Amino acid sequence: MYLRDYLDLVQTNGIDMGYLAQVMDQWKCFLEEKEVDPRVVPVEIINSWKRSREYGIDPWQTKPHPVDTSSQAYQNLQSLLKKYEFFFERVKEMIGRQDITLSLHTTEGLNYHLLCGKNTVYPGYIGECSEKTVGTTSTSLAMRHNQPILLYHPLTYCKEYSKNTGVAAPIHNDKNEVIGTLSLAFENPKEGNSFWSMISFITKAFDSLYLPLTKGYEKHMQQIFNCLPHGAAFLDHRDTVQFYNDKVLELLKINRKLNVEKELNKHLPKLGIGADIKAKGQMEYSCSRIQVDNEKPYKLILITDKLDGRKNLTLASDKEEQGLFSFDQIIGNSLLIKEAKKLAAKVARTSVPVMIHGESGTGKEMFAQAIHNSSSRCLGPFVAINCGALPSELVESELFGYEEGSFTGALKGGKIGKVEAASGGTLFLDEIESMPLKDQIKLLRVLSTGKVQRIGSNKEIKVDVRIVAATKVDLLKHADAGLFREDLFYRISTFIIELPALRHRGEDILELAEHFIAKFARKYGRGIIAMDPVFKDALQKYSWRGNVREMEHAMERAVIMLENENTLRLEHLSSNIQEGYKEKTVEKLVKEVVAHSTLCPGLLDLAERKVIEYVLELVDGNQSLAAQQLGINRRTLYTKLNRKRITGREILDA
Numbered sequence: 001m002y003l004r005d006y007l008d009l010v011q012t013n014g015i016d017m018g019y020l021a022q023v024m025d026q027w028k029c030f031l032e033e034k035e036v037d038p039r040v041v042p043v044e045i046i047n048s049w050k051r052s053r054e055y056g057i058d059p060w061q062t063k064p065h066p067v068d069t070s071s072q073a074y075q076n077l078q079s080l081l082k083k084y085e086f087f088f089e090r091v092k093e094m095i096g097r098q099d100i101t102l103s104l105h106t107t108e109g110l111n112y113h114l115l116c117g118k119n120t121v122y123p124g125y126i127g128e129c130s131e132k133t134v135g136t137t138s139t140s141l142a143m144r145h146n147q148p149i150l151l152y153h154p155l156t157y158c159k160e161y162s163k164n165t166g167v168a169a170p171i172h173n174d175k176n177e178v179i180g181t182l183s184l185a186f187e188n189p190k191e192g193n194s195f196w197s198m199i200s201f202i203t204k205a206f207d208s209l210y211l212p213l214t215k216g217y218e219k220h221m222q223q224i225f226n227c228l229p230h231g232a233a234f235l236d237h238r239d240t241v242q243f244y245n246d247k248v249l250e251l252l253k254i255n256r257k258l259n260v261e262k263e264l265n266k267h268l269p270k271l272g273i274g275a276d277i278k279a280k281g282q283m284e285y286s287c288s289r290i291q292v293d294n295e296k297p298y299k300l301i302l303i304t305d306k307l308d309g310r311k312n313l314t315l316a317s318d319k320e321e322q323g324l325f326s327f328d329q330i331i332g333n334s335l336l337i338k339e340a341k342k343l344a345a346k347v348a349r350t351s352v353p354v355m356i357h358g359e360s361g362t363g364k365e366m367f368a369q370a371i372h373n374s375s376s377r378c379l380g381p382f383v384a385i386n387c388g389a390l391p392s393e394l395v396e397s398e399l400f401g402y403e404e405g406s407f408t409g410a411l412k413g414g415k416i417g418k419v420e421a422a423s424g425g426t427l428f429l430d431e432i433e434s435m436p437l438k439d440q441i442k443l444l445r446v447l448s449t450g451k452v453q454r455i456g457s458n459k460e461i462k463v464d465v466r467i468v469a470a471t472k473v474d475l476l477k478h479a480d481a482g483l484f485r486e487d488l489f490y491r492i493s494t495f496i497i498e499l500p501a502l503r504h505r506g507e508d509i510l511e512l513a514e515h516f517i518a519k520f521a522r523k524y525g526r527g528i529i530a531m532d533p534v535f536k537d538a539l540q541k542y543s544w545r546g547n548v549r550e551m552e553h554a555m556e557r558a559v560i561m562l563e564n565e566n567t568l569r570l571e572h573l574s575s576n577i578q579e580g581y582k583e584k585t586v587e588k589l590v591k592e593v594v595a596h597s598t599l600c601p602g603l604l605d606l607a608e609r610k611v612i613e614y615v616l617e618l619v620d621g622n623q624s625l626a627a628q629q630l631g632i633n634r635r636t637l638y639t640k641l642n643r644k645r646i647t648g649r650e651i652l653d654a
Contacts, residue, residue, distance in 0.1 A: 001518050003044040003145065004329045009522050010150055010192060023154040031059060039518060039528055044145065045136060045155055052135030052157040059135070059158055067126050073108035077126070080104070080179070081112065084206075088114050091182075091202055094300060100195075101185040105129060105139045105168070107178060134158055138166035142181045145328065146170050148203070150196040152189055165189045167196045169203040176376055182206070197230045197302055207379060231303035233268055239299070241265055251303050268301055325369040331515055332508035336500035340367070344497050348374035353447070353492040356470040358499030361549030364470035365430060367497065371468055372426040380425030385418045388431030395439050397455055400446075406456025419443075419452045423463040432469040432492075433478055440485045447491050467492050502544040502551060509540050512548060516555035517568070524559060530567045533618050534629050538570055538581040570629065585614065612640060 009019070019040075026041045027049075036046050052059075067074055081088070081104070088104070092115045095102060102115035111129030131140035135157025142149040148169035153159075156166075168183035182203055184195050231248035233241055241264045248254075254263045327341050347354055348371040356364045365384060372382045390398060397407075401417030419427060429435070435443070446452050447467065451460040469492050478484035502509065513531065521529050531539075535558075544550055558572040570578055612630065619625040627637040 001039055001042050002329070002331070002515070003042045003141070003149075005515065005518055006042040006045075007150065008519070010152070020152055020154045023152075027154060037528075039514065041155070044141065048131065048136040048141065048144075049157055051131060055132050055135070057133070057135045057158060067110060067128060073106065073110055074126070076108060077104075077106055077110045077112060080106065087206060094202075095184075095198075099187060101164070103129075103139075103183045103185070104180060105143070105183060106180040107143065109133065111139075138168040139181050139183050142168035142170050142183070143178060146178055147326070148196060148200045150192050152192070165192050165195075167192065167199045169199045171203050171206045176378065193230070193304060194302060197232070197304075198300075201232065201300070231301075233264065233301045233303075235268060235299040235301065239265070239268075241268060248303060268299075325366045326373045327370045330363065330366060330370060331512050332505060333511070334500070334505040334507040337505055337508060340497055340499055341370075343495070344371055345374060347371065347495045347497075349376075351375070351377070351466050352494040353467040353469070355475075355493035355496045356468065356499060357496060358470075358472065359501050359547055360472055361547030362499040362501060363548055364499060365428060367499065368426070368428040368468040368470065372428075372466075375426070375466070377425045377466060381422055382426050382428065383418050383422035384428040384430065386430045388434035392436045395436055396442065399439060400442060400452055400454055402455035403457045406454075414454065414456075417452065417454065419446055419465060420454075420461060420463055422465045424465075426466045426468055429467065429469040431471065433471045433473050433475060433484060437483075437485065440488050444485065444488045444491060469493075502547040506540060509544075509551070510536060512551055513539055513555055516552050517559060520556045520559040523556075526559065526562070527566065529559065529562065532567050532569050532625070533620070534570045534615075535568045535573070537618060538573060538577060541581055541584055542577050543580070585611075608640070612637070 022040050026036050030036050030046075030049055036049075038046060092102060095115060100115065101113060104112045104114055109128055109130030109132065111127050113126075129137075129139065131137070131144075134140075136151075137156055138149040138151035141151065148167065150165070150167045152165050164185040164187055166183055166185050168181045170178045170181050173179050182199060184199055186195060231245065231251045233244040233248050236242050241261055244260075244264060248264070249260065252264075254260060327345055330337070330341060332338070344354075344367055354368075354371060356367050358364055368384070369382060372378060385398060387395060397415070397417070399417050399419055401415050401420055403414040406414070446463070446465075449460075450462060450464065452463050453460050475484050475489050475493075476486070479486040479489055502512075510531075513536075517529050517531070521527065539551075546553075554574060554577065557574060558568050561572040562568060570581065573581075612626070615626045615629050616623075619629065623637060623641075624634055627634045630637065632640075
């Protein structure tokens with residue numbers, strides 16, 4: 001399990017006391033210097049525990065860490081507090097609860113309590129609070145991994161440091177550098193998801209301070225709301241909706257063909273003011289009051305679907321649309337995938353076009369999202385379009401947009417195109433080889449001029465967009481055949497990243513399998529699921545023509561087929577994987593027999609003996625399991641063992 005898996009788990013299923021009990025057991029194992037199960041505790045958190053131990057931190061008791069007020073770190077903190085005093089005051093007013101601690105943490109390791117709950121020291125307290133002084137916390141993880149973190153108490157290193165649940169998210173300067181985190185600590189773990197959403201919103205708002213108050217500001221605020229995993233809406237003092245995200249419309253089942261603002265204004269003002277969570281039907285509502293000076297209060301409303309875990313409607317399923325993947329979320333330690341990630345990370349820091357080449361299912365869009373999130377454009381939109389999934393006659397209107405009345409069926413008011421929508425961010429063009437030639441010409445002009453022209457318009461609109469394209473074919477061969485413009489190819493392929501097929505990443509197969517098994521175990525409400533040796537061997541010997549995507553589907557099928565057991569076996573895989581594995585295994589063993597034997601009577605018996613020996617070796621001599629894998633009963637196996645006098649290492653009985 002990786003950090004991304006853990007976050008998916010807590011955001012989809014909420015708090016699971018059984019899981020937290022498992023974590024606590026693993027933490028005790030860690031203190032006893034026993035192996036920690038990475039299927040229970042994320043690898044990144046295990047590594048943080050190890051660093052905490054190396055720092056010599058006492059996991060049972062944390063002493064105060066006073067601050068040197070003459071240090072540069074202290075002076076930097078004071079400057080930060082003074083510069084953004086107006087923002088922090090608004091945040092404190094928005095939270096408005098006495099049982100929550102709001103803290104500012106700097107990259108230099110200082111902690112400042114902006115707002116204090118009943119279990120913390122006092123407002124204004126300053127102390128050393130880094131991984132080197134207090135060990136694993138939501139703050140240290142958010143700082144290191146540059147993403148919002150929700151951390152339940154059993155996952156912290158110091159058990160006396162904080163008995164609360166913590167959420168933290170990074171804040172950035174105008175150069176998009178992490179300058180610290182804002183965090184919330186609270187008692188009720190069931191509120192974790194709501195506060196995770198709140199801290200994500202607050203830090204995104206902080207990052208928006210560097211934007212000028214222009215038309216672009218409203219666009220950016222809308223992007224902030226759209227990145228939230230829950231439904232969100234912002235109401236002014238007249239209870240009029242100012243901003244909202246698509247999730248709100250989905251949860252409230254508001255038809256987009258209606259007057260959306262009018263419909264929202266019917267629902268949302270009725271929720272009232274107060275920060276407590278209210279349940280109604282399948283949804284939970286929280287409403288926070290925001291007071292700006294002496295003005296009338298504003299409201300921030302968050303709506304969560306209590307069935308999100310079963311409906312799979314949260315971040316875990318929306319990653320592709322939101323561009324949430326990063327390089328550390330790309331699984332694999334094989335040389336080929338590490339080289340691809342290294343190259344992609346280098347080019348991500350620029351704005352040059354990138355071409356990603358690889359077979360279907362190798363993770364081209366995941367790489368595109370990671371490039372976007374590692375670039376200076378990460379706060380801008382990530383817009384994806386599959387050129388192969390659209391009828392050729394619709395590609396132009398989808399890419400470039402159109403004006404009202406430009407053609408029959410055109411929407412009233414026209415429609416913004418994907419290129420325009422991606423301005424300030426990244427446009428991902430999947431299966432670009434399917435783009436019609438006429439649209440290739442228009443795209444080339446956009447890249448040359450930095451301007452886009454909607455269908456039916458004479459006006460050119462300036463855009464700032466980075467192109468990341470993906471293909472599974474040789475585009476130069478397509479160009480030679482007259483199917484793709486050669487000049488466009490050279491324009492969009494400043495950097496070409498080759499993604500290896502899964503069959504060339506043998507070292508990554510079992511790691512990927514474990515990831516997907518854990519994912520679907522959570523989805524279908526299962527505990528920890530293991531793989532038996534034959535199952536693992538079959539995965540490693542299979543060709544995986546559909547690559548990682550095929551692997552994901554195969555593991556979901558296997559978990560579904562598992563029923564009430566907790567160990568995956570060969571029979572849980574699809575028939576083509578099973579038969580392929582059996583054929584390859586027998587073929588290999590027969591070749592070995594023929595290569596080391598003369599053609600004589602008894603060759604068949606020898607081959608059978610080799611098969612039995614091979615399976616016994618694979619299952620560590622377990623006769624019951626060997627018989628199961630061979631498709632015979634144990635008595636038959638025992639008879640064959642005696643008749644053929646299979647010798648060698650000691651065969652363990654089951």
